[in-house]
Amino acid sequence: MRVAVIDYQAGNLASVVKALRHLGAEITVTERPAEVAAAERIVLPGVGHFSATRRLDETGITVAVRDAIARGTPFLGICVGMQWLLEGSAEAPNQPGLGHFMGRCERFPEGKLKVPHVGWNSIETNIVGPAMFRGLKRIEYVYFTHSYFAPITIFVREADGEWHSAVSADTEYIQPFAAALEWGNVFGVQFHPEKSGETGLRVLRNFLEWRPC
Amino acid sequence: MLTKRIIACLDVRSGRVVKGVRFVDLIDAGDPAELAARHAAAGADEIVFLDITATHEGRATLIDAVRRAARQLFVPFTVGGGIRTAGEAAAIFDAGADKISINSAALARSELIGEIGATFGAQAVVLAIDARRVPDRPISEAEVFAAGGRKRTGRRAVEWAREAESRGAGEILLTSMDSDGTRAGFDCELTAAVSEAVQIPVIASGGAGNAQHFTQVFREGKADAALAASIFHFGIHDVRALKEELQRDGIPVRLPC
Numbered sequence: 290m291r292v293a294v295i296d297y298q299a300g301n302l303a304s305v306v307k308a309l310r311h312l313g314a315e316i317t318v319t320e321r322p323a324e325v326a327a328a329e330r331i332v333l334p335g336v337g338h339f340s341a342t343r344r345l346d347e348t349g350i351t352v353a354v355r356d357a358i359a360r361g362t363p364f365l366g367i368c369v370g371m372q373w374l375l376e377g378s379a380e381a382p383n384q385p386g387l388g389h390f391m392g393r394c395e396r397f398p399e400g401k402l403k404v405p406h407v408g409w410n411s412i413e414t415n416i417v418g419p420a421m422f423r424g425l426k427r428i429e430y431v432y433f434t435h436s437y438f439a440p441i442t443i444f445v446r447e448a449d450g451e452w453h454s455a456v457s458a459d460t461e462y463i464q465p466f467a468a469a470l471e472w473g474n475v476f477g478v479q480f481h482p483e484k485s486g487e488t489g490l491r492v493l494r495n496f497l498e499w500r501p502c
Numbered sequence: 503m504l505t506k507r508i509i510a511c512l513d514v515r516s517g518r519v520v521k522g523v524r525f526v527d528l529i530d531a532g533d534p535a536e537l538a539a540r541h542a543a544a545g546a547d548e549i550v551f552l553d554i555t556a557t558h559e560g561r562a563t564l565i566d567a568v569r570r571a572a573r574q575l576f577v578p579f580t581v582g583g584g585i586r587t588a589g590e591a592a593a594i595f596d597a598g599a600d601k602i603s604i605n606s607a608a609l610a611r612s613e614l615i616g617e618i619g620a621t622f623g624a625q626a627v628v629l630a631i632d633a634r635r636v637p638d639r640p641i642s643e644a645e646v647f648a649a650g651g652r653k654r655t656g657r658r659a660v661e662w663a664r665e666a667e668s669r670g671a672g673e674i675l676l677t678s679m680d681s682d683g684t685r686a687g688f689d690c691e692l693t694a695a696v697s698e699a700v701q702i703p704v705i706a707s708g709g710a711g712n713a714q715h716f717t718q719v720f721r722e723g724k725a726d727a728a729l730a731a732s733i734f735h736f737g738i739h740d741v742r743a744l745k746e747e748l749q750r751d752g753i754p755v756r757l758p759c
Contacts, residue, residue, distance in 0.1 A: 300626070301622050301626065303572075303596065304572075304598070307572065308576060336623040336625060337623050338623075403702065403703060405701075405703075407625070407672075407673065407703045408507050408703070408727065409507065409756045410503065411503055432577070432578060462504055483576065484576065484577060484600060485577075486576050486577050490576055
């Protein structure tokens with residue numbers, strides 16, 4: 290399985306690459322649109338600032354990803370990589386996201402609890418049984434580290450004009466929010482599967498093995 | 503629900519795990535990569551390597567140990583000890599660490615915190631503070647020590663934690679030198695003072711001896727995570743048994759793990 294891991298100069302890709310290799314994937318770390326277009330799977334990691342995604346527009350990756358998704362190539366965004374699938378984020382209001390899903394990321398409000406949200410939190414998958422959580426329990430623990438989040442009201446518009454919720458798992462810190470998004474061949478996780486033990490490895494394996502039904 | 507993290511810390515010297523009592527009397531406790539994997543399998547939420555040699559030869563063996571350990575670790579992995587520059591930090595990230603912890607070098611030049619964060623993100627920078635209470639003075643005056651606890655700095659732990667946060671540290675690893683190695687309990691008062699002063703997570707360290715100590719530092723000490731080394735190494739406790747006891751006490755932990 291040839292997997293393109295997109296390098297956009299935002300943080301450490303070593304853990305994501307290591308976890309995918311551990312699962313048998315053949316990894317190309319790249320910021321070249323042609324290599325992204327040729328891949329069988331695309332992963333956009335992210336531990337940086339939302340503004341770093343501007344580089345995706347500059348390098349032509351944004352267009353390559355949009356085309357690949359339209360052709361049916363499975364795509365996984367992790368953390369900021371998931372947030373980029375939305376229309377944008379309060380972290381960098383002038384930088385648009387891909388806009389594949391409708392909604393915007395917001396910052397956790399200040400209050401009694403600390404921001405950022407760091408650590409292992411429980412997530413609950415939706416009743417439909419999302420593909421990326423196949424083989425896992427309804428409630429699992431995964432590792433988060435972030436200050437911005439996608440609300441639980443994230444939608445996708447189908448060709449038939451119908452709107453569907455894209456939220457495949459939710460969690461709660463200060464307030465409920467989306468822990469994972471999934472619609473067709475497009476997946477996003479706010480948590481770090483590469484750091485979430487056996488649960489995270491299973492999510493990555495489900496992504497690598499996903500086939501359209 | 504966000505759980506309290508239990509972090510297994512391995513003090514590494516010349517490529518071997520050691521653990522001292524009050525920073526002296528080191529005894530050999532095994533291969534770091536093997537112990538890291540064992541702790542992760544037993545349910546540790548995170549693994550920390552602290553290199554206590556920090557000599558040139560020690561550094562090469564450390565990088566090798568980090569690389570070997572990282573290969574089989576799929577939980578967050580932090581490495582610290584003797585990191586002086588962003589370049590040295592980059593070498594450790596390259597070997598497979600997710601976070602680095604810095605201490606004396608940040609005291610000498612606090613810009614280092616932001617320099618590492620600029621490339622690897624704030625979540626990857628843990629500021630380690632070794633602090634000691636000042637007799638007959640309030641806890642807010644607890645003093646920071648550098649160079650593995652050997653050098654006084656005249657700084658106050660609470661103020662240093664706040665400054666580190668403003669410079670972009672992602673977490674604070676707070677070691678009470680008074681409690682370290684005693685197995686008599688964490689310094690809850692010191693931990694609470696620092697944890698309430700910052701928005702970033704505080705990891706309590708020093709003094710773990712039994713499950714009750716963890717419950718105390720999570721409740722009274724307001725710690726977001728707690729770190730222990732020696733209690734896990736010799737089979738006194740494993741992480742899972744500790745977590746089961748914490749869960750009975752009503753502390754949210756990642757179980758089953």
